Amino acid sequence: MHAENVLTPADLIWPLFVTEGRGVEEPIASLPGVSRWSLDKIVERGREARDAGIPCIALFPNTQPDRRTEDGREALNPDNLMCQAIRALKDAVPEVGVLTDVALDPYTSHGHDGLVDAAGYVKNDATADVLIGQALTQADAGADIVAPSDMMDGRIGLIRSALEEAGHHNVQIMSYAAKYASAFYGPFRDAVGSRGLLKGDKKTYQMDHANAEEALREVALDLDEGADTVMVKPGLPYLDIVRRVKERFEVPVFAYQVSGEYAMIEASVAAGAGDRDALVLETLMAFKRAGCSGVLTYHALHAARVLAR
Numbered sequence: 001m002h003a004e005n006v007l008t009p010a011d012l013i014w015p016l017f018v019t020e021g022r023g024v025e026e027p028i029a030s031l032p033g034v035s036r037w038s039l040d041k042i043v044e045r046g047r048e049a050r051d052a053g054i055p056c057i058a059l060f061p062n063t064q065p066d067r068r069t070e071d072g073r074e075a076l077n078p079d080n081l082m083c084q085a086i087r088a089l090k091d092a093v094p095e096v097g098v099l100t101d102v103a104l105d106p107y108t109s110h111g112h113d114g115l116v117d118a119a120g121y122v123k124n125d126a127t128a129d130v131l132i133g134q135a136l137t138q139a140d141a142g143a144d145i146v147a148p149s150d151m152m153d154g155r156i157g158l159i160r161s162a163l164e165e166a167g168h169h170n171v172q173i174m175s176y177a178a179k180y181a182s183a184f185y186g187p188f189r190d191a192v193g194s195r196g197l198l199k200g201d202k203k204t205y206q207m208d209h210a211n212a213e214e215a216l217r218e219v220a221l222d223l224d225e226g227a228d229t230v231m232v233k234p235g236l237p238y239l240d241i242v243r244r245v246k247e248r249f250e251v252p253v254f255a256y257q258v259s260g261e262y263a264m265i266e267a268s269v270a271a272g273a274g275d276r277d278a279l280v281l282e283t284l285m286a287f288k289r290a291g292c293s294g295v296l297t298y299h300a301l302h303a304a305r306v307l308a309r
């Protein structure tokens with residue numbers, strides 16, 4: 001009766017990896033228990049999400065290697081894997097929200113989130129121009145929320161204007177506003193097939209983990225440009241950032257319990273060091289306590305089922 005916070009399936013966003021083919025499930029070794037799914041299987045996951053009370057799915061494509069290019073142009077193809085998955089989900093389970101990642105890393109041959117210059121430096125403004133097209137392509141396919149995860153400056157305002165002009169007034173923007181250059185993204189890069197391709201690191205556009213005030217400046221910019229909600233990423237090691245953002249801005253804040261965090265919990269369970277259900281529920285409640293409106297987590301379906309028991 002005195003509990004200050006509650007955790008329900010409605011707090012969860014479930015990230016899913018999409019791959020080509022039919023009837024395909026490809027387990028991801030560094031992310032035990034998580035697979036890439038072909039479109040038909042993604043739709044099955046969508047039904048599971050609906051039945052478990054999970055309101056939203058986040059999609060990430062594992063683009064075929066021959067479609068990855070220097071300029072990531074496959075991101076603009078209205079029939080790319082991402083758009084096919086959006087349409088399949090919106091056809092089959094329209095009541096489940098679809099959140100799409102806006103960034104070029106699943107489409108580039110160098111694994112960066114944007115266009116690179118001759119020295120390998122990611123170009124801010126040229127990248128933002130492509131991201132506008134990517135966000136529009138996803139909105140046209142039926143995305144409910146576009147989520148720019150690229151960390152270019154100025155892209156939220158550009159994407160918002162383009163969405164308005166195209167009549168997508170109700171498409172929301174969840175900005176990955178405070179996204180750190182993190183060692184916790186490794187398994188994700190395996191899942192989307194960019195780990196082996198990535199040249200260098202992402203420290204010229206993602207944030208330094210020594211900084212907290214910079215996160216507040218990043219959030220202020222994105223809100224000013226029209227973000228509906230903001231995200232902090234990774235999650236658990238950055239709960240101080242979640243709390244500060246929530247106190248300063250009083251907007252819906254989400255956190256991403258990222259792939260490396262998921263892998264840590266699973267490794268702990270495999271080593272007999274902890275109980276999965278208890279670890280999952282405790283970490284997810286910690287996000288609520290810190291001020292999150294919701295959490296992106298690979299444990300979403302599991303957590304929702306445990307909560308329903």
Ligand code: PBG
Pocket residue numbers: 101103104105113149150184185186187188189202257258259260
């Ligand atoms: C790419 C993107 C990343 C994640 C979400 N979108 C990886 C990166 O920035 O390299 C990481 C998610 C995770 O680790 O679970 N723009």
